[in-house]
Amino acid sequence: MQRESMEVDVVIVGAGPAGLATACKLLQLAQANGREWTICVLEKGSEIGAHILSGAVFEPSALTELFPDWKERGAPLRTAVTKDAIYYLGGSESSYKFPAPLVPRTMHNRGNYIISLGSLCAWLGEQAMELGAEVFPGFAAAEILYHEDGSVKGVATGDMGLSADGEHKASFEPGFEFHAKYTIFAEGCRGHLGKELIARYRLDENSDPQHYGIGIKEVWEIPEHKHEEGLVVHTAGYPMVGNSYAGSSGGFLYHTEGNQVSLGLIVDLGYSNPHISSFDEFQRYKQHPVIKQYLEGGKRLSYGARAIIKGGLNSLPKMTFPGGLLIGCDAGTLNAAKIKGSHTAMWSGILAAESLFEALSTESPASEIVEYSRRFKKSKLYDELHQTRNFSAGFHKFGFWLGSALAFVEQNIFFGKFPFTVHDKSEDHAQLKLASECPRIEYPKPDGAISFDKLSSVFLSNTNHAENQPCHLRLADASIPLEVNLPKYDEPAQRYCPAGVYEVVEEAEGGKRFQINSQNCVHCKTCDIKDPSQNITWVVPEGGGGPNYPGM
Numbered sequence: 295m296q297r298e299s300m301e302v303d304v305v306i307v308g309a310g311p312a313g314l315a316t317a318c319k320l321l322q323l324a325q326a327n328g329r330e331w332t333i334c335v336l337e338k339g340s341e342i343g344a345h346i347l348s349g350a351v352f353e354p355s356a357l358t359e360l361f362p363d364w365k366e367r368g369a370p371l372r373t374a375v376t377k378d379a380i381y382y383l384g385g386s387e388s389s390y391k392f393p394a395p396l397v398p399r400t401m402h403n404r405g406n407y408i409i410s411l412g413s414l415c416a417w418l419g420e421q422a423m424e425l426g427a428e429v430f431p432g433f434a435a436a437e438i439l440y441h442e443d444g445s446v447k448g449v450a451t452g453d454m455g456l457s458a459d460g461e462h463k464a465s466f467e468p469g470f471e472f473h474a475k476y477t478i479f480a481e482g483c484r485g486h487l488g489k490e491l492i493a494r495y496r497l498d499e500n501s502d503p504q505h506y507g508i509g510i511k512e513v514w515e516i517p518e519h520k521h522e523e524g525l526v527v528h529t530a531g532y533p534m535v536g537n538s539y540a541g542s543s544g545g546f547l548y549h550t551e552g553n554q555v556s557l558g559l560i561v562d563l564g565y566s567n568p569h570i571s572s573f574d575e576f577q578r579y580k581q582h583p584v585i586k587q588y589l590e591g592g593k594r595l596s597y598g599a600r601a602i603i604k605g606g607l608n609s610l611p612k613m614t615f616p617g618g619l620l621i622g623c624d625a626g627t628l629n630a631a632k633i634k635g636s637h638t639a640m641w642s643g644i645l646a647a648e649s650l651f652e653a654l655s656t657e658s659p660a661s662e663i664v665e666y667s668r669r670f671k672k673s674k675l676y677d678e679l680h681q682t683r684n685f686s687a688g689f690h691k692f693g694f695w696l697g698s699a700l701a702f703v704e705q706n707i708f709f710g711k712f713p714f715t716v717h718d719k720s721e722d723h724a725q726l727k728l729a730s731e732c733p734r735i736e737y738p739k740p741d742g743a744i745s746f747d748k749l750s751s752v753f754l755s756n757t758n759h760a761e762n763q764p765c766h767l768r769l770a771d772a773s774i775p776l777e778v779n780l781p782k783y784d785e786p787a788q789r790y791c792p793a794g795v796y797e798v799v800e801e802a803e804g805g806k807r808f809q810i811n812s813q814n815c816v817h818c819k820t821c822d823i824k825d826p827s828q829n830i831t832w833v834v835p836e837g838g839g840g841p842n843y844p845g846m
Contacts, residue, residue: 296452299471302332302428304446304650306478307435307487309337310346311411312622312634312728313480314418315643318360321425323651328735332655333427334472335419336451338434340838342419343412347511347550347600347846348636349546349556350411351375351403351526355474355674356640359776361421369417371407376524378403380582381618382547383532389584398705400631400682404525408548408556410845411636438487439471445661446617448473449487454836457762475659477618478646479799482641483603484819486833488624497611497620503721504626505605505686507543508820510576510792511558511846512751516592518553525549528633529585530694533559533578537733540565542630542689542697545579547588554590560633562601563722563790564690567732571789572820573599577745589744597751598846599792600709604630607679608717609754613642613670621646631682631701641675657789681710687718726826729784742839748794752814756796756842757793759835765812766835767795767821774829775808783826792816792826816841 304320306313319332324331339345343397353373353411357364364371365387380392380401423429436452448471455466479488492498527547534543541562561572561580580589603626608625613620620640621627628635649666670676684704689697704712740746759766769775779785780798785808787796793816797809817840822832 297468297471298663299473302334302335302472302474303654304331304476304478305474306333306335307449308480308481308482308485308624309335309419309429309484310415310480310622310639311430312421312639313419313478314415314623315356315360315640316478316480317427318418318425318619318648319644319647320650321422321427323647325425329655332456332825335422335427336433336435336449336472337429337431338430338834338837339840340842341416341431343416343430344842345840346412346415347509347598347843348411349548350409350636351510351548351633351634352407352409352411352414353632353637353808354407356637356644359644360640366837367421367491370413370667371409373408374524375403375406375526375591377522377526379525379527381527381529383529383584385532385535386578386582389582393405396702398631398702400629400705401528401638408524408526408550410445412843412846420665423657432838433470434544434820434834435487436469436834438490439473441617444456446477446615447502448477452836453833456764458764460576460764463762474632475654476650476663479618479620479624479791480622480643481624483601483623484660484832485624486822488620491615491620492558492611495615497613497615501611502605502687502717503719504609505562505690506722506823507602507604508563508572508599508790508792508818509558509560509602510572510599511556511597511598512594514555514557514589514592514594515553516555516588520588520591521553521555522549523551532560532582533575535663535775538565538570538575538736539694540570542686542695545585546633547585553710557585562689563820566722566725566727566728567735568729568786569732569784570788571735573748573751573792577740578737580691580744586744594754596844597754597846598843599816600843601819601823602628602635604628604686605674606630608682608687608715611677612667614662616667619646619649619663619666624674627679629678631685631705638675638678641673645669645673645675684716684778686714687716690718690720691716693756705728721823723828726780726783748792752793755816756844757814757816757840758842759839760813763836764811766833767812768831768833769816770829770831774827778827779825780806787821787825788828790820792818796821
């Protein structure tokens with residue numbers, strides 16, 4: 295069956311903060327200048343915000359640029375930060391609270407808000423539609439389309455109604471093609487189309503390797519007398535110490551409205567011990583007295599996980615290519631020193647929109663919007679990322695204490711104008727040591743009150759995929775998990791996945807089978823990043839599949 299197509303001016307892949315900021319700003323500029331363009335936004339989630347997960351402490355600078363009257367418009371920023379507290383957790387019981395003079399400037403959050411990023415994106419989607427954007431939730435961009443000259447032509451959504459073996463079911467519908475003058479890729483961290491673009495156009499040939507973390511988050515309702523609305527708690531150290539040490543890992547606990555707290559652990563994916571389970575480290579984290587004191591007597595409401603891109607400026611690829619742009623966390627604009635990527639993603643979208651407006655306004659638009667690179671390097675976003683460019687590399691290269699010292703000196707003494715750039719050429723997936731060289735980690739069983747198992751956690755993420763569809767977790771070589779990863783690394787996919795997707799199953803005859811429970815996948819992309827053989831590729835399942843996060 296032939297695919298139908300639609301001609302548009304701009305198609306934006308991803309209705310996250312970067313993609314929606316692009317749509318809003320471009321349509322604002324078009325209306326102000328009497329232009330009429332067709333702007334389409336494709337979102338793989340069942341609704342806008344369904345797949346969005348972040349801490350999140352939000353810096354409203356880019357939102358104010360887009361909508362100075364965001365308060366009057368009802369933007370869901372309701373909990374202002376009132377207090378910061380930063381701890382180093384030395385072990386399962388010990389802790390040290392940093393005095394204010396020792397806290398880096400980047401960790402000060404006065405003027406920021408504790409939010410649900412999913413709720414903010416849903417609101418931004420409403421603003422984009424009011425401005426005239428055509429927004430398509432449940433439309434998963436599965437394929438990049440190219441012109442004969444190699445430039446990007448647009449994208450195609452995935453076929454619907456395919457069986458696991460690729461046969462057409464009765465419900466089969468072919469994908470739909472969106473042909474655009476420019477295609478903007480704003481898929482978030484480790485976007486699978488962005489990954490293809492970076493490889494095809496060698497966009498990262500002048501960049502340091504990218505670095506990632508896996509963020510695991512829960513929302514709890516806690517007793518009213520333990521709740522302090524506006525309190526922001528960050529931690530370093532435990533449980534990611536000793537055999538579990540992993541670069542710039544850390545935890546957070548944010549007191550939002552309605553006696554709720556958002557808490558989570560970010561595990562640096564540059565860790566070396568293959569026995570580490572990020573999910574179980576998070577369960578240990580919640581048992582620490584600094585965190586547990588708030589959770590006792592509370593109720594867990596939701597769970598989710600998402601990879602975080604955090605290499606910073608040194609790891610940013612070239613963001614322009616013939617036919618489009620790569621923006622937000624699809625490129626890597628997160629500020630790791632602030633632990634914030636939402637406002638930077640929005641700023642990258644605003645810059646994209648301004649560059650797109652100029653390109654579309656010319657009689658003969660150029661294939662590549664080179665103006666974006668110039669505009670980016672003169673922007674506040676570039677200045678912010680340049681001031682913190684050594685943060686991620688410093689932790690990876692020098693370890694926690696020296697990395698912390700470098701971050702403090704860079705931000706509090708040189709005020710972001712440190713005269714040297716630290717380069718780190720390590721790659722996260724290549725850091726694993728052999729399982730035989732590393733001590734096993736014995737994780738305690740969940741108590742069902744503070745700590746929990748994976749399957750009950752995935753249940754709270756409302757994850758669902760259509761039955762009997764092709765597996766969206768593709769193995770380049772099906773023999774590698776058992777023949778390479780298992781003997782060398784005790785197949786770490788069993789542990790780095792926070793949703794129980796990968797299992798090594800013992801057969802009755804004494805053999806072993808590698809099993810992929812793709813129905814459990816929360817779309818965190820950790821497997822695509824951390825697999826030591828780089829054998830797993832994450833691609834989009836049928837549109838609308840995956841988690842459906844409530845207020846994450």
